[in-house]
Amino acid sequence: MTGSSGSGATAQGATAALPAGGALDADAPVVRHVGDTGAHWRRRLAYAVMIVYALLMFVPFAWSLITSFKTQADSVNLSVIPNPVTTEGWNYLFERLDPSLLRLFANSFGIALTVTISNLVLASLAGYAFARLRFPGREILFLVVLLTLMIPDQLRLVPVYLLLNVFGLTRGPLEYLGVVLVMAVMGTNVFLMRQYFLSIPRDIEEAARIDGASFFTTFWRVMLPLATPALSAVAILQFQGTWNAFFWPLVLLTERQYFTVPIALTFFRTEFQTNWPPLMAMVVLATIPILVLYIFFQRYFVEGIAASGVKG
Amino acid sequence: MAIASAARDRRLSTGIGQRSEALAGYAFIAVPMLLFLVLNIGSILYALFISVFQWNIRSGAGAFIGIQNYQNVFKDPIFIRAIQNSLYYAVVWVPLTMAVGLFLAVLVNQKLRGRTFFRAAFYFPAIASSAAVTVLWIFLAAPDGLFNGVRGALGLNPIFSLLGFPPNQNWIGDSHTALNSVILLNAWTTSGTFMLFYLASLQTISGEVYEAAAIDGAGTWQMFWRITFPLLKPGHYFVATVAVIGALQLFDQARIAGGTTGDPANALMSVVLYLYNLAFYKFDFDRAAAVGLILFAIILTLTLIQRRLFGSAPSW
Numbered sequence: 001m002t003g004s005s006g007s008g009a010t011a012q013g014a015t016a017a018l019p020a021g022g023a024l025d026a027d028a029p030v031v032r033h034v035g036d037t038g039a040h041w042r043r044r045l046a047y048a049v050m051i052v053y054a055l056l057m058f059v060p061f062a063w064s065l066i067t068s069f070k071t072q073a074d075s076v077n078l079s080v081i082p083n084p085v086t087t088e089g090w091n092y093l094f095e096r097l098d099p100s101l102l103r104l105f106a107n108s109f110g111i112a113l114t115v116t117i118s119n120l121v122l123a124s125l126a127g128y129a130f131a132r133l134r135f136p137g138r139e140i141l142f143l144v145v146l147l148t149l150m151i152p153d154q155l156r157l158v159p160v161y162l163l164l165n166v167f168g169l170t171r172g173p174l175e176y177l178g179v180v181l182v183m184a185v186m187g188t189n190v191f192l193m194r195q196y197f198l199s200i201p202r203d204i205e206e207a208a209r210i211d212g213a214s215f216f217t218t219f220w221r222v223m224l225p226l227a228t229p230a231l232s233a234v235a236i237l238q239f240q241g242t243w244n245a246f247f248w249p250l251v252l253l254t255e256r257q258y259f260t261v262p263i264a265l266t267f268f269r270t271e272f273q274t275n276w277p278p279l280m281a282m283v284v285l286a287t288i289p290i291l292v293l294y295i296f297f298q299r300y301f302v303e304g305i306a307a308s309g310v311k312g
Numbered sequence: 313m314a315i316a317s318a319a320r321d322r323r324l325s326t327g328i329g330q331r332s333e334a335l336a337g338y339a340f341i342a343v344p345m346l347l348f349l350v351l352n353i354g355s356i357l358y359a360l361f362i363s364v365f366q367w368n369i370r371s372g373a374g375a376f377i378g379i380q381n382y383q384n385v386f387k388d389p390i391f392i393r394a395i396q397n398s399l400y401y402a403v404v405w406v407p408l409t410m411a412v413g414l415f416l417a418v419l420v421n422q423k424l425r426g427r428t429f430f431r432a433a434f435y436f437p438a439i440a441s442s443a444a445v446t447v448l449w450i451f452l453a454a455p456d457g458l459f460n461g462v463r464g465a466l467g468l469n470p471i472f473s474l475l476g477f478p479p480n481q482n483w484i485g486d487s488h489t490a491l492n493s494v495i496l497l498n499a500w501t502t503s504g505t506f507m508l509f510y511l512a513s514l515q516t517i518s519g520e521v522y523e524a525a526a527i528d529g530a531g532t533w534q535m536f537w538r539i540t541f542p543l544l545k546p547g548h549y550f551v552a553t554v555a556v557i558g559a560l561q562l563f564d565q566a567r568i569a570g571g572t573t574g575d576p577a578n579a580l581m582s583v584v585l586y587l588y589n590l591a592f593y594k595f596d597f598d599r600a601a602a603v604g605l606i607l608f609a610i611i612l613t614l615t616l617i618q619r620r621l622f623g624s625a626p627s628w
Contacts, residue, residue, distance in 0.1 A: 042532070046419055053416070054433040056500070061440075063458055064448050076456040078465065126344040134330070135337035141345060148352040152561055152611060154584045155604035158597050159358035160351055182351060185344045215336035244441035246564045251592065262443035266568050269447050276451055286444045294439050298432055301439065302508060 061287065068281035075276040089277025093285070099257045099264075101285075108260040111176060111249070112242040115183045119238045120231060122185040127193025128219050132205070142194075148187040153247055161251065170252065178252045183242060189234045192304075196230035197223065233304035236297050240290050261286045356608075359601045367598035381602040391603070393578050394586040397491060401582070402559035404492070409499045410551055413506025414544075418536070420507070421514050431511075435504035442501075442564035449497045450569055453483035484569050487579040494565045494580065502558075506551050513547025514540070549622040556614050560607065563588065583607050 067075050068089050070082040077083075093101055129135075130142050160182060164170050169178035200223065208222045224231070249260045259267070265282055272279050294301055363381050366374035385391050416434050420427045437445060452458045460480060463469060469479050483493040517540065525535050563584040566574055572589050574581030583603065591600035 038532075043424070046422065046424060050419055050424075050430045054430055057433050057436050057504075060437075060445075060448055060452055060458075063452065067451070076454075078458070078461040122344045122347075125340045129337045129340035133333055133337035133340065135334035138337065141341065144345070144348060144353060148348050150612075151352055151356065152557070152604075152608060154561060154563070154587055155359060155608045156351065156355040157587065158362060158591055158601040158604060159355035161591070162362070162597065163350070163355070163358070181347070185347050187348070187352075190344060215333065215340075219340075240439060244443075246442050246567075250567070251588070262441045265441075265443040265447055269450065269568060270571070274454075279447060280451065283444045283448050287440045290439050290441075294432075294436070302431065302435065 061284075064280040064283045068277055068284055070277050072275055072277060075280075086277075089279075089281045092275075092278040093281050097264075097268075099259065103257065104259060104261050104264050105285075107176075107253075107258060108243060108262075111179055111260060112239050114180050115242040116235055116239045118180065118184045119186060119189050120235055123189035123193045123234060124224060124227065124231065125219075126185070126190045127195075128197050128223060130190070130194045131197035132202075132223075133215065145187050145190050149191075157251060164252070170254070172255075173258070175253050175255065175258050179248055182248050182252070183245070186238070189238065192234060193227065193230055196227050200226050232297070233300045236293060236300045237304050240293060240301075243290055359604055362598050363601040363605055365598055367601075369595050369597060377598075381599045382606065385599055385602055385606065390578060390581060391583075391586055394574075394581045394583045397574075397579070397581055398560055398562060398583045401491060401495060401562055402556055405495045405498060405559050406552065406555040408495070409502050409506055410548070410555060412499060412503040413551065414510050416503060416507040417510035417514055418540070421511060431507070434507055437501045438504045440501075443568060445501055446497065446565045446568040449493070450484055453493055455480040455482045455485075459483065485576055487577040490570070490576055490579040494562075494569065497565060498562075506555070509551045509554070510544065510547055513544050513550070516546075517543050545622060549618065552622070553615055553618055556618065557611055560611055560614070583610075 066080060066082060069085050069087065070077075071084065071086050071088060074083055097104070126145070130138065130145070161170065164178045164181070168174055169181070204226070205218050205222055208218045213221070244262060245260070246262050246266075249263050250266070253259055253263060256267075261282075265279075265286060268279060268282060362373075364376060364378055366377050368374055420431045420434070424430075454460075463472060464479055472481070473479070477489075481489065483489045521539055521543070522535060525539055530538065561584055562582040566580040566582045566585045567588070570576070570580030570585070572585070572593055574585050584607070587600050587603040587607070590596045590603060
């Protein structure tokens, strides 16, 4: 249970910080000795190190973008400017992929969107019940939710596959449903929503209850709008997690036409061999949707990530 | 406020209010709990069941064979290799990534202009999919890839050849360097995540401690090792636990770079890849279930050891 209690503590910190924003922006204490000349040089050194490390983060992605506009022969050269500049790699992606690029992206978007919506609905319902409604067995059932955080996906691989197989969810288009079911509700999201609901003052919903609103109306009309920051964090992190998901889609989506982008990338890597330009174009394409999310919602990534555990 | 709590008490005192609240509670959690109970708790029990039978993909449970699957797994040299690889990966990757993450966290925790940008930049590789970054690294680490090209251009080849690496070293394709290359790749993607974890932990240290130390004449280096590092204990505990669990689940990069058999020469065979291979290429479901439970036991044991090591659970 230690792992879950650990991530629990961070989830609490992260959610509590969401409405205020910039939780990680508090300053480190500035302690300066009088006449400290070393501080000046330390600052320069810090900048130098940070710039070099930031370059290390960006250069590989920049290189994939550059390579995507090269010819296959040119792709092994170190030149920063492609010679000649060509869209051959991109044409290959748009014209010759099996299944088509459009199909791959539709698969990825469809699954990511469905899983995200399902998590928003189910995790906020369960999170609210565990935070506010009193019913026998609540503590035990919540412990079960925490326990699921400790179970590695790999342990579940064989039993979950066999179970889905019994219901015919491992063949044909029902494979989509199998993948969505396995990721339909994540324990971390239930936890995150519960912690957030706990931080909302009770008076607000008491007032609604006195006015005669039902439990569901109170939840839907009063509490859910107040939980927008937590819902945003769950939505963004879950969409990113599902878009990038590898393990379950690889195991459960067995027919090519149902592949998501990361799974297709894995197979193209073997099929294309060293035809790097289209592979690198695919790397760029696979990353762009998440990059756009990251640029617009950076705060939610940075502050919500502590609750989401670590990706393999 | 007083009126509200009085109303709540009145409502509580009526059995009907209590019962409808309980019913609402069950209705709210019904679907999520069903999924958790079947796909998580149920699946562990099911795995236990499968692992003690001779299992056939078509007919299901055959003869009861007790712990024979577990015994057979440990007799397989490739499984032993997988355990060795996964443990080696954990022993090298966890401290390396924690150290880099902590270093970055301390850097961006300073009052420096542009730190929001640097924080976002350091976390950037973590947002991309494991498939995309692994394919990207295979390209960069290829014999004629960017890495070998840059070290040649910078005149670093004499140093590398001293270490026994030719100018066109195939980093991921050579069994001696494959696992270390994957370690570096994952340190590159995950150090930003650990930076964020440490940053949250750093924020809990009160500035007064530093002021007192500064009055006593402590330098920056001393302050880090005497104050920051020990006070980060809950942070170390959390990051180490998450890291070890993540390390033992190494799969995506091994599967993409090494195929289903962890090529070259099983250098990238991890425990999870072994499990996946058993289930989906050898259709040996009973043995695969046993491997899953062994992995769970290893993770649980290491988590408990870490808890002992770090004392009580984190308080933040």
